[in-house]
Structure formats: structure tokens, C-alpha cells
Amino acid sequence: MSLNTKKLAKNAWRVTKDRHLTCLRIRVPGGHLPAKFFPILQEIADRFGDGSVHLTTRQGFEIPGIALAATAEVNTLIAPLIRELEVDQGVQVPAPEEGYPAAGTRNVVACIGNRVCPQAVFDTTSLAYDIEKTIYPNNPHVKIAVTGCPNDCVKVHLHDIGIIGQVEPIYDPSRCIGCQACVKNCRQVSTGALRFHNFKVQRDAERCLGCGECVLKCPTGAWSRGGQYFRVVIMGRTGKKNPRLAAPFLEWADRETVLRICRNLYDYIDRHIDRTLAKEHVGYIVDRTGYPTFRDEVLRDVVLSPRAKVAGFFRPSGYLYDKSALAGQESHI
Amino acid sequence: MGSLIEAAALDELLRLLKPKYRIYAPVRLPGKGRFSDTDLIGYAEINRSRDIVFNERSYFSPKEILFPVNQTLFYFTESQWREPETDDREILVFLRSCDLEAVKRLDQALLHNGPYPDSYYQEARAKVKFVLMECQEEFEGCFCASMGTNESRDYAFSIRPENGAYLCDVREDLEELFGRLGKPREHEPAFVREHKNPVRLPDNPEAFSEHPFWREYSERCIACGRCNVVCPTCSCFSLQDIFYDDNPKVGERRRVWAGCQIDGFADLAGGHSYRRDKGERMRYKVLHKIYHFKEHFGVNLCVGCGRCDYACPEYISFSRCVNKLAELEDSTKAEANRKLGDTSAAVEVKKDVK
Numbered sequence: 001m002s003l004n005t006k007k008l009a010k011n012a013w014r015v016t017k018d019r020h021l022t023c024l025r026i027r028v029p030g031g032h033l034p035a036k037f038f039p040i041l042q043e044i045a046d047r048f049g050d051g052s053v054h055l056t057t058r059q060g061f062e063i064p065g066i067a068l069a070a071t072a073e074v075n076t077l078i079a080p081l082i083r084e085l086e087v088d089q090g091v092q093v094p095a096p097e098e099g100y101p102a103a104g105t106r107n108v109v110a111c112i113g114n115r116v117c118p119q120a121v122f123d124t125t126s127l128a129y130d131i132e133k134t135i136y137p138n139n140p141h142v143k144i145a146v147t148g149c150p151n152d153c154v155k156v157h158l159h160d161i162g163i164i165g166q167v168e169p170i171y172d173p174s175r176c177i178g179c180q181a182c183v184k185n186c187r188q189v190s191t192g193a194l195r196f197h198n199f200k201v202q203r204d205a206e207r208c209l210g211c212g213e214c215v216l217k218c219p220t221g222a223w224s225r226g227g228q229y230f231r232v233v234i235m236g237r238t239g240k241k242n243p244r245l246a247a248p249f250l251e252w253a254d255r256e257t258v259l260r261i262c263r264n265l266y267d268y269i270d271r272h273i274d275r276t277l278a279k280e281h282v283g284y285i286v287d288r289t290g291y292p293t294f295r296d297e298v299l300r301d302v303v304l305s306p307r308a309k310v311a312g313f314f315r316p317s318g319y320l321y322d323k324s325a326l327a328g329q330e331s332h333i
Numbered sequence: 334m335g336s337l338i339e340a341a342a343l344d345e346l347l348r349l350l351k352p353k354y355r356i357y358a359p360v361r362l363p364g365k366g367r368f369s370d371t372d373l374i375g376y377a378e379i380n381r382s383r384d385i386v387f388n389e390r391s392y393f394s395p396k397e398i399l400f401p402v403n404q405t406l407f408y409f410t411e412s413q414w415r416e417p418e419t420d421d422r423e424i425l426v427f428l429r430s431c432d433l434e435a436v437k438r439l440d441q442a443l444l445h446n447g448p449y450p451d452s453y454y455q456e457a458r459a460k461v462k463f464v465l466m467e468c469q470e471e472f473e474g475c476f477c478a479s480m481g482t483n484e485s486r487d488y489a490f491s492i493r494p495e496n497g498a499y500l501c502d503v504r505e506d507l508e509e510l511f512g513r514l515g516k517p518r519e520h521e522p523a524f525v526r527e528h529k530n531p532v533r534l535p536d537n538p539e540a541f542s543e544h545p546f547w548r549e550y551s552e553r554c555i556a557c558g559r560c561n562v563v564c565p566t567c568s569c570f571s572l573q574d575i576f577y578d579d580n581p582k583v584g585e586r587r588r589v590w591a592g593c594q595i596d597g598f599a600d601l602a603g604g605h606s607y608r609r610d611k612g613e614r615m616r617y618k619v620l621h622k623i624y625h626f627k628e629h630f631g632v633n634l635c636v637g638c639g640r641c642d643y644a645c646p647e648y649i650s651f652s653r654c655v656n657k658l659a660e661l662e663d664s665t666k667a668e669a670n671r672k673l674g675d676t677s678a679a680v681e682v683k684k685d686v687k
Contacts, residue, residue: 114369121369167369175402177590178573179558179597199573199589216367219559220402220590221375221393224365 003068010139012100013071016064023064024049024074025103027136029085030110030128030146031059031154037081048074058107058143075099090133102137104279110146111154120148121165121212122228127255131163134262140269141281144262150190150211150231157245160282161265162233163258166210166251168226168307173200175222182214182223189213210252229307230258234294235283235316244318249295252307261298268297286314334503334511335520336490342514343382343499349510350425351380354462357398358427359391360384376426385427387494390472394565394640395428399457400439402562402590406453406572410583424461427492430524431475431638433463434482435565441630442568453588462505465491468525474639476652477525479532482636484524491522532637532652535662538624542616546661550654551612553647554594560618560641560651561592566634569593593618619654 005015014023024044041061045053050065066074075098082096093101108131111117113124124146131144145156146163156162178199186194193207194214201222203214210231214223229252236246250257265282272289274280286294291314299310338346347356358379365373374391376398407414428436440458443451465488468477477483489505500520503511535541561567571591576584591598594614599607608614626634635651642650 118368123370165369173403177402177558177562177592178571179592179595181557198575198578199587212369217557218367219557219562219592219595221365221367221373222402224373225369228369 001068008068008071010101010103011071011075011098012103014062020068021064022066022068022071023062024066024071024078025056025100026061026063026078026081027085027100027107027132028060029089029108029132030125031112032110032115032125034084037084040077040081044074044077056107059109060107071099086132086136089129091136093137100137102139104139105135105137105142106144108132108135108144108146109154111148113146113148117148118216119151119212121167121210121225122148124148124154124165127163127258130255130259131262134259135266138266140266140273141279142265142269150209156236157233158236158238159233159246160235160237161262162236162246164231164233166229166231167212167215168210168229168252169203169208169212169214170224170226171201171203172222172224175220176200177220177222179219181217181219185213185217227307228255229253229305230255232258232261235286235314237281237283239281239283240321241284242318242320244316247314247316248311249314250304250311251309252305254305254308257302257304257308260302264298264300264302267300268294271297334508335518336501336503336511336515337495337498337518337520338501338511338515339498340382344380346507346510346514347380347382352422354423354425355420356380356425356427357395358385358464359389359395359466361386379427382499385466387466390429390475390638390640390643392640392644393563394435394638395426395432396435396439396565396568398424398426399436399461400443400454400568400590404453404588406586406588408583408585419456422460424457425464425489426461427464427466429466429468429638430485431477431480431482431636432565433465433485433487434477435636435638436461436463437487438566438626438630438632438634438636439568441626441632442566445630462489463487464489465522467491467493467522469493469523471525471528472639474530474642474650474652475525476528476530476532476637476639478528478637479534480633480635480637483526491520493520493522530652530656532655533659534623534633534655535659537662538620538658540665541658541661542620544661546657547612547616549612550615550649551610553649554611554615555647556594556596556611556614557646558592558595559644559646560649561594562590563640563644565638565640566622566636567592569598593621615649615654619651619658622651623655 012025016023041053045051045063048066048070049063054062054064056062079097082093086093087096108128110124110128114120114122128146143159144161145154145159147154147156148165150164152164156164180196183194183196183201186192190211190213191207191209193204195202210229215225232250232253233246234249237244269282269285272285350356356379357376359374360377360379362373362375374386374389375393376391376395379385405417407416443454489507490501490503493500502520502522569591570588573587573589574584608617622635623633642652
């Protein structure tokens with residue numbers, strides 16, 4: 001059998017354990033799928049696959065057990081989904097009936113956001129669409145995630161670019177009854193940025209995460225929502241070398257900035273990627289170039305809002321897989 | 334006097350009233366809702382008729398216009414003090430029948446409750462006139478007709494939006510303006526007469542003060558106080574003496590809304606606190622709204638606006654609670670009658686035996 005596996009993978013199909021079967025990957029930007037597409041997924045699984053669908057960690061679907069010979073036909077079946085979720089959102093897909101044009105840049109995932117969740121400070125799905133439009137189709141292996149608040153339910157801290165909603169709380173002392181619901185709650189569930197003094201509340205802006213908890217708890221509307229901003233964390237990853245949580249890059253950045261850095265990231269990758277390798281994950285590129293180069297190139301032509309702050313250094317948590325540590329443990333048993 | 338007034342003409346009327354009046358109405362405050370990308374319907378000064386929100390109930394009531402959340406009573410420095418300056422303009426408030434009746438309850442609590450009227454409230458109250466916003470149908474969870482507050486007539490004029498214009502019933506010293514800017518049109522304001530969920534009051538809810546009925550609320554209530562602050566008739570307040578940071582010889586005394594569901598409300602010197610239990614707070618509030626206030630003032634405090642139901646994050650329904658109390662009273666009476674019936678039946682049996 002002759003098959004160009006590079007083309008297959010780029011078309012969002014997998015090489016699988018079974019030499020004759022493949023697996024289709026469906027992108028669902030922002031993880032929000034119009035239910036009318038379920039019959040298409042079911043039809044593909046029943047007619048071409050093994051009757052099952054796998055829910056991926058990236059909020060997409062994989063439909064396994066499809067004959068390699070059937071990829072072209074299945075591609076035509078998913079065209080309506082690609083048209084509505086990609087083309088209609090402004091993503092450039094030259095020929096939707098030929099399937100996905102790229103798979104390296106992964107589906108942009110998002111928590112359910114403020115369409116449902118009271119905690120979310122913005123519409124995550126809408127930003128996920130805007131990001132998808134900015135970065136897809138593209139081949140570099142990049143993972144981006146969007147979450148509505150610092151609870152980070154979608155785990156943006158395990159992504160190359162993690163976007164966390166922030167809201168600037170506005171305080172109207174004339175509506176404050178001094179019940180301290182905000183102060184107690186901030187201490188309990190957030191950063192303890194609020195302090196009660198002279199019967200009114202003082203906010204430590206340096207400490208405030210912008211989670212909006214004070215607004216949620218305030219009975220009188222003394223706290224209300226000001227501008228919508230984003231905290232951007234970078235270079236979280238799993239993998240075989242050095243799993244680590246993402247570290248802060250920007251705080252109080254506006255939407256324009258977020259989209260711009262997503263776009264600039266690809267120029268940075270293009271400039272620094274090690275082309276001798278089959279692929280190189282962006283986190284390892286940053287390990288090589290160092291944070292200042294990343295920062296300067298990704299922020300090129302970005303006009304930061306007056307509130308925005310840029311991290312002066314990059315010091316992610318995490319660890320290197322260390323065989324000796326485990327060996328040492330063994331010797332104690 | 335009935336009047337039909339076009340939107341532009343009403344705007345002109347508002348413009349003419351502006352030098353003399355501060356005009357308040359429920360307005361849409363974009364993005365000011367609790368949750369992101371939601372609006373708040375709250376009270377604010379208006380300039381134009383289209384600012385007025387007719388098709389939704391305001392989240393907060395108009396009580397804050399007459400009884401502000403924070404009010405400086407006086408400033409002090411060493412041996413001297415003075416009251417703050419006040420705005421001389423009169424006040425015009427657009428509100429609904431229940432809220433207008435609520436003002437009468439505030440009058441009872443703040444003007445006729447003891448030997449001295451509350452002079453701060455009294456001063457604002459003397460300046461205010463009301464515009465009755467007609468309710469052609471109820472909002473979710475309202476029960477004004479059950480409380481007898483659905484038909485309030487102490488208004489300067491009533492208003493109902495009608496095909497881009499407004500139908501009004503003008504009653505007080507504004508006839509001249511309406512005569513000039515509107516067209517005569519017979520109009521009788523509509524009032525809500527029925528509710529999807531009417532409320533029935535128990536005769537003597539105090540009989541259930543110690544009943545396990547209240548324990549449910551001990552579990553459910555989180556003591557956030559939203560029910561208190563949205564209520565048009567809650568008028569409790571605390572006093573705060575503030576000594577300014579830069580110079581503690583100068584300061585002010587404020588009064589600030591307080592709420593009986595909120596921690597600290599019933600704290601005493603020495604650390605004792607009445608009603609630590611949230612079910613007891615609920616009982617205190619409910620009985621005050623539908624029983625105790627009436628014992629003092631002859632009228633129930635609750636006006637049935639339904640705001641507390643709508644605001645409660647734990648979905649505790651005041652009206653459901655009151656109805657449950659009435660049902661509890663019914664079943665207790667029925668049980669007593671049954672027992673009584675059993676006894677008399679037993680007596681009859683004995684008679685037969687005889």
C-alpha cells in the first residue's frame with residue numbers, strides 16, 4: 001500500500017495501530033458544537049467507522065476504525081461542519097469538501113464561559129473563534145486554550161498560550177453597606193486583595209487577579225464590572241521531557257493584544273524552529289531562544305494598553321524526568 | 334385628567350421639569366449586572382423618556398432615593414458639628430404601585446415610629462412626587478394583589494407606554510404642562526388583579542415560631558442579605574463613626590443600610606448575638622413582613638414586589654415560605670378539628686352504649 005502519511009496527518013487523519021484503518025479528528029473551536037452536527041458524526045461512525053466516537057481532551061472528536069480508502073468520501077460528509085465552524089467564522093479553508101487543511105495547530109479549547117457559567121468574566125467561545133481565525137490553518141504544533149476566570153477549568157496552564165479572563169472591579173463606596181462579603185470571600189477563594197478599613201473596602205490592585213468574585217458576592221452592587229482584560233500564561237506542557245505549568249506572560253492585556261500575540265507567535269516559530277526535526281514544539285523553541293527573545297518578538301508591533309503588564313522573567317514550575325530519583329526511591333523499599 | 338403624550342412631548346415636559354426636579358426612574362445600566370455581559374435595571378436620574386425601562390422590574394427598589402444606602406448625618410470636628418448640605422430641588426420618582434405602597438411603609442417606620450420623625454427621611458419625603466408606572470401584567474413572582482398593594486393612587490400622574498406615546502392620568506399641579514404638551518384622552522390606569530402564584534397569609538404565624546419548619550432555611554440561606562437590600566420596605570440601618578485617616582479629629586457619622594439576614598446584624602457588645610441561626614433570621618424577617626409590623630401599624634410590611642425571590646442566589650422564595658406557613662396552619666387546624674371530632678364521636682359512642 002502506498003500512502004503519504006504526512007499528507008494524511010495534515011488532513012487531520014491519524015496513522016493508527018491497524019495498517020488499514022485511520023481515525024478522523026474533528027475540530028470544535030471553543031468546544032461548543034451545534035447539536036445538529038451530531039447526526040453527521042453518528043453517520044460517519046456507523047457507516048465508515050466502528051460505531052464509536054472518542055471525546056478528546058481538546059474538545060474535539062475522533063472517529064476511529066475508518067478504512068484508509070474512505071477518507072475522501074468522509075471528508076465530503078464533514079464539509080457542512082467545517083463550513084459552519086470554520087469558514088463562516090472567517091477561517092480560510094480553501095476546499096472544505098476536501099477536509100481539514102491542517103492539523104498541527106490544535107483545536108482552540110475553551111471552558112463553557114459566560115454563556116452559562118456565573119463565574120466567567122467573558123464569552124470564551126467567541127474569543128476561541130477569533131483566535132481560530134487568527135492562527136488556523138497552520139502546521140506548527142501549538143496549543144492554545146481560553147478560560148473564563150482564574151479557576152482555569154480548562155487547564156490553560158498546560159498550554160503554550162493560556163488565556164484567562166480578567167475583569168477590573170469598580171467600587172462605589174456610596175453603595176457599600178460594609179457587610180464584608182467581598183473581603184471574606186476574596187480571602188477565602190481568591191488572593192485576599194481586599195481589606196476593610198474605616199467601614200469601606202480597599203483593593204490592592206497589585207494583588208487583585210480580576211476574578212470578579214467581589215462583584216458576584218456584593219449584595220448592593222457596590223462592586224460592579226469595569227473593563228474586560230486577559231491574563232496570558234505561556235509554555236505550559238506535558239510531554240516526555242519536562243512537564244510544567246505555564247508561567248505568567250501578560251496581565252490586564254486587551255483582546256487586541258491577545259489576538260496579536262497569537263499571530264506573532266507563528267512568526268517567532270518560523271524564525272527559530274529547528275528544521276532538522278520532523279516537528280518541534282514551541283515550548284522547546286523558547287527553551288532554546290530564551291524568554292527575552294520570545295517576549296520581544298511576540299510583542300512586536302503590539303500597543304499595550306496602559307494597564308497591561310509584561311512579565312520581567314519566565315520561571316515556570318515543573319520538573320525534569322529524573323531516573324535517578326525513582327531509582328533512589330526503589331532502593332529505600 | 335387623561336392625557337396622551339408623544340415621546341418627544343414627554344421629553345420636553347421632563348426638560349421643563351428638570352430645573353425644579355431631580356427625576357428618577359428605572360433605567361438599564363449596561364454591563365452592570367452581577368454576571369458578566371449582563372445589565373442591571375436600577376434607579377438613576379433620567380433626561381429622556383426612552384431611558385425609562387417599562388418592561389422589566391427594577392432589581393433594586395426606589396427606596397434608595399429617599400433612604401440612601403449611605404447617608405452622612407453630620408460632620409464633626411472637635412467641639413463642632415454640622416449637617417451636610419442638601420439639594421433643594423424636588424424629586425420625581427417613576428415607580429410601580431407596590432413600590433409606592435412601600436414608601437407608605439417606610440413612612441410608618443421612619444416618621445411615625447416613636448416620638449420623633451427621622452428628619453433626614455422627612456426632608457427628602459417632603460420633596461418627592463410620584464409617577465405611577467402602570468403594570469398591565471405581573472412580573473415573575475409578584476403578589477401585590479395578595480398584599481393589597483396593587484392599586485396605589487397617590488401619584489402626580491400615571492404613565493403607560495402606548496405605541497410610542499404615553500397614556501397618562503394627571504392628578505396634581507402638572508395639568509397645565511400636560512394640557513400644553515399632550516392631547517386630552519380619557520384614561521384610567523390598569524392595575525394587576527391576579528397572580529399566577531397568589532399568596533395566602535396565615536392568621537397567626539407566630540404560633541409556629543418554634544416549629545421545625547424554619548430549619549430548612551438554616552440549611553439553605555447563606556446570609557448574603559440580597560433579600561434585604563432589594564426589598565423596598567427594609568429600613569434597618571447601622572451607624573458608623575468615621576475618623577478621617579489624615580486627621581482623626583475630623584470625621585463624620587453615617588447611617589448605612591443593615592439587613593437582618595446578614596451576619597453581625599444582631600450582635601451585641603460582649604460578643605453575644607441573637608439569631609446566629611439563619612432559619613431564625615428567616616423567621617424574624619418573614620414574621621416582621623407579614624405579621625409583626627401589622628400588629629404595630631395596622632398594615633403588612635411586605636408589598637409583594639417579588640424582588641427578594643428574584644434576587645436570592647439560593648432560590649429561597651419568600652412567597653412560597655408564606656404559603657407554606659398558611660398550609661401548615663391549615664393542617665394544624667384540621668388535625669385539631671379531627672382530634673376534636675374523634676373526642677366528640679367517642680362521647681357519642683358512649684352515649685349509645687348508655
